[in-house]
Amino acid sequence: MFEAFRGLLASLADGDAAFDPDDYRLAAAALMAHVAGADGATTPSESAGLRRVLSSGFGLSSADAEKLAEAGTRDDNEAVGFQDFIDRLNTALDADGRLRVVEMMYEIAYADGVLREVESDLIERVGEALKLPADDMATVQRVAAAGTRGQ
Numbered sequence: 001m002f003e004a005f006r007g008l009l010a011s012l013a014d015g016d017a018a019f020d021p022d023d024y025r026l027a028a029a030a031l032m033a034h035v036a037g038a039d040g041a042t043t044p045s046e047s048a049g050l051r052r053v054l055s056s057g058f059g060l061s062s063a064d065a066e067k068l069a070e071a072g073t074r075d076d077n078e079a080v081g082f083q084d085f086i087d088r089l090n091t092a093l094d095a096d097g098r099l100r101v102v103e104m105m106y107e108i109a110y111a112d113g114v115l116r117e118v119e120s121d122l123i124e125r126v127g128e129a130l131k132l133p134a135d136d137m138a139t140v141q142r143v144a145a146a147g148t149r150g151q
Contacts, residue, residue: 022088028089029068032050032108035122038109049107050069050108053108054104090131102123102127
C-alpha cells in the first residue's frame with residue numbers, strides 16, 4: 001500500500017496527469033475516440049482533431065490532452081457499450097455541458113472534412129441518451145459543419 005501511495009506522489013511530482021476513472025472528461029474522451037474511429041479507421045486528422053478538441057474544450061495542455069486521448073481511446077476499446085460513459089456525463093454535466101460534449105464530437109467527426117453516416121448516427125444516439133433536444137443537436141451540427149467549411 002505504501003508503494004502505491006509513493007507511486008502516486010511520484011506521478012504527481014512528474015506532472016503526470018492521471019484521469020480518475022469517474023472523471024467526466026474521460027467518459028467524454030472515450031466517446032470522442034469512438035467517433036474518430038467510427039468509420040473503421042482513425043485518420044491522422046481525426047487523431048489530431050481529438051487532441052486539439054480535448055485541449056481547447058477542457059483547457060488542457062497539449063501533453064495532458066494527449067494523455068486524455070490515450071486514456072479515452074483505451075477506455076473506448078475496453079468498453080462493452082456506452083452506458084457507463086453516458087451515465088457519467090448525465091450525472092456530472094448540465095444540459096449545456098452535455099451539448100458541448102456533443103459539439104466536440106461533431107468537431108472530431110468533421111476533422112477529416114466529411115461527416116459520415118456512421119459518425120452522424122453515433123452522435124445522434126449519444127445525444128438522445130444524453131437527453132438533448134433534437135433542435136439543439138441540429139444546431140451544433142450546423143455550427144460544426146460551418147466551421148469545417150471555414151477552415
